[in-house]
Amino acid sequence: MIESEAELSGRRLSPGEALPFRCHPGLACFNSCCRNKRLSLLPYDVLRLSRGLGCRSDEFLANHVELEIEASSGWPTLRLKLAADGRCPFVRDAGCGVYSHRPTCCRIYPLARAVRLEDEGEPSELFVIADENARCMGFGAPQGLTVEDWTRTQGLDAFRAANNRMARLFLNPRRPRPLSLSTAEVHAVIMALYNLDVFRQSVAQPGFPARFGLESATVTRALASDEALLELGQDWLAVQLFG
Ligand code: SF4
Ligand code: SF4
Known part of the structure; x- marks a missing residue:
């Protein structure tokens, strides 16, 4: 998850510390946490869920997503x-x-992650573990997994890499502070980050590479892969929004 360090609540983990947590179907709380949650979707989440469900991104957005626009900045959250x-x-x-x-x-x-950009523009991350709560019975039953084991066994690494690219966009040093997106910019954010099937149609237009100064190899790669298209969308947006 991309959150600022100040927004993270939980306990910082020591290096190599095993997580005091194990979730499994034998627990009485099994599945109870999959309700009444505000489940945010990052761009790579939408890519993977659309792919997994075998639907287009615009179908996925229409059927499965609620949009919230942050009042102060106009930034859309799905x-x-x-x-x-x-x-x-x-x-x-x-x-x-x-x-x-x-x-x-x-x-x-039960982890949460904050990302910040170092001076060289590289993301660095901090993990915390959620505070124990009575509704989640997974706490107190160690499985012997460290943070690195957890991210590997949960298949998080591809998500982590894609979410780090989002952090680079969101924390872009050229971003105006405070941020205030126009309606057109909000639409551009949603299209380039979340509605990849529609963004692909724009990228495939003959004039797109020349209009935005893109190399044809970059465009060809993006048209052949959703992941590369999302990367192009993030780079394209950084220029559109922040110059
Ligand atoms: S242990 Fe926690 S995460 Fe696992 S099913 Fe129970 S409530 Fe959900
Ligand atoms: S997507 Fe998340 S909240 Fe929904 S069923 Fe799967 S684990 Fe539970």
């Missing part, structure tokens, strides 16, 4: 739309119905 009874639409009796494509927020729990 959340998973819950069912009327508060359940995640993907939860099944046997567990997560989109397990191999589940979003960052579900993979990372």
Whole structure:
């Protein structure tokens, strides 16, 4: 998750410390946490969920996403739309119905991660573990996994790399502070980061590379891969929004 250090609540982990946590279907709380949550979706989450469900990005956004616009900056935040009874639409009796494509927020729990950019522009990260709470029975049952083991076993590394690219965009040193996006810029953010099937149509227009000074090899690569298209979208947005 991309959050500022100040927003993280929880306990910092010592290097190499094993997580006092184990979640498994034998617990009485199994599946109970997949409801009544504000589940934020980052761009790579939308890419993976759309792919996993076999739908276009615009279908996914229309069917599964709620949009919140931050009042002060205009920055759009996407959340998973819950069912009327508060359940995640993907939860099944046997567990997560989109397990191999589940979003960052579900993979990372009980950890949370803050990212900041160092002077060289490289992201550095800090992990904390959520405070124990009575509703989650996974605490207190160590599995012997360190943070690195956890991120590997939860398949977080690809998400971490993509989310670090988002951190580079969001924490861009050229970003005006305070940020105030116009309606057109909000649409550009949603298209280039979340609605990749529509962004692909724009990128495929014959004039796109010349208009935005892009090398044709970059465009060809982006048209052949969703991941490369998202990278192009992030780079393109950085120039569109921050010059
Ligand atoms: S242990 Fe925690 S994370 Fe696992 S199912 Fe129970 S409430 Fe959810
Ligand atoms: S995506 Fe999966 S793990 Fe996340 S809340 Fe929904 S059912 Fe639970």
